[in-house]
Amino acid sequence: MGKATLFAAAMFLFMTLVSLSEGELDAHFYDLTCPQLETIVSETVRNASIHDPKVPARILRMFFHDCFIRGCDASILLDSTPKNQAEKDGPPNVSVRSFYVIDDAKAKLEKACPHTVSCADIIAIAARDVVAMSGGPYWNVLKGRKDGRVSKASETINLPAPTFNVSQLIQSFSKRGLGVKDMVTLSGGHTLGFSHCSSFEARLRNFSSLHDTDPSMNTEFAQGLRKTCPKPNKDPNAGQFLDSTASVFDNDYYKRLMVGKGVFGSDQALYGDYRTRWIVEAFARDQSLFFKEFTASMLKLGNGGVLENGEVRLNCRVVN
Known part of the structure; x- marks a missing residue:
């Protein structure tokens, strides 16, 4: 093999490695x-x-x-x-x-x-x-x-909005290349979460012509939220933690959905729909399974839509 051929082969390998580093994560x-x-x-x-x-x-x-x-x-x-x-x-x-x-x-x-x-x-x-x-x-x-x-x-x-039903959630997540299991899994991120009253108070009063409160909510839980979010609400910081162990990443979020204590309508809907109920039940039973699936879904979400022609900002608040 001549020097020119060796050089060409080396350049091809170099360009291949460069293109991989730009288009793929490592x-x-x-x-x-x-x-x-x-x-x-x-x-x-x-x-x-x-x-x-x-x-x-x-x-x-x-x-x-x-x-x-x-x-x-x-x-x-x-x-x-x-x-x-x-x-x-x-x-x-x-x-x-x-x-x-x-x-x-x-x-x-x-x-x-x-x-x-x-x-x-x-x-x-x-x-x-x-x-x-x-x-x-x-x-x-x-x-x-x-x-x-x-x-x-x-x-x-x-x-995705906190008022979405399961069909709307599935459609929203699918636009990011995420499936039904990914959607239920990533929703579990709400185990570390707090919401202001404005995101769920529509479930507490005048919910529909038949029900004052969202019937999918646990009755005592709904009464407690009504006290937390009174009408009129003079405290703009009033709200509710999204599970009972809000500083701990665990599967309590799913356990609460099974007893009607999801704060968002979009959360509680996961237990009310046959397409997602079985996943909620599986994660409520097995925290290690939830952790395994959460890791996989976070990697999947994090690897989507990677830019090949972006920049490395010097200041995260402004473009270079």
């Missing part, structure tokens, strides 16, 4: 360029969670809401401008908080390994960390995402 993507990455993100998230117990639920929700719009491209982190209202200011995202945690991690990473780690990868790692530190499963996050340059508040209409 758990070891930053091993050489930023070996401190996992430690920096984990310590940042843990310290923030110590000072604010709501951080884990907020970071997990941030990951979901980011990935559901344009794929996991950190578009939820971009600030609005005079000419554009960004995703974070869309109605479903007004209550998404703790962006400062990602900002803090990014600032530390820019000092440790400048211009290297994408904001999208930081969110994905942070979401895994809040699950694991709350007692849930740990998984190797695949990395190599790029950050998007587009963020539109109008697109947040595509996020």
Whole structure:
């Protein structure tokens, strides 16, 4: 084989590796360029969670809401401008908080390994960390995402709403390449969650012409929520945890659905529909099964819509 042929073969191999690194994610993507990455993100998230117990639920929700719009491209982190209202200011995202945690991690990473780690990868790692530190499963996050340059508040209409029925949920998740089992599994992320009254109070009064309260709700549970969310409600922060062990990642969420104590209509609907009831029952019986499926579905969600022509933002709030 001549030198020219060897050179051509070497260049072909090089270009193949480059294209793979750009289009595919890899758990070891930053091993050489930023070996401190996992430690920096984990310590940042843990310290923030110590000072604010709501951080884990907020970071997990941030990951979901980011990935559901344009794929996991950190578009939820971009600030609005005079000419554009960004995703974070869309109605479903007004209550998404703790962006400062990602900002803090990014600032530390820019000092440790400048211009290297994408904001999208930081969110994905942070979401895994809040699950694991709350007692849930740990998984190797695949990395190599790029950050998007587009963020539109109008697109947040595509996020699944707490009022959705199962058919609407299935349709919403299928747009992200996620099946019925993925949908029920990822809904279990509500085990780390809190909701303000506005997201479920329609279930508590004047629900229908036949029922004042949503009949799928446990009666005593509904009465308690009515006290938590009185009319008129003078406390804008009033609300309810989405399961009874809100700081622990476990399968209590599914157990509560089986006794009519789902807070959102979309949650309780999972137990009322034959297409999803069996999955709820399986996860309520077997927490290890839920953890296994949650890991698989998080990886599936996190790997969807990966950008090949994005950028690595220097500041997660603005495009370069």
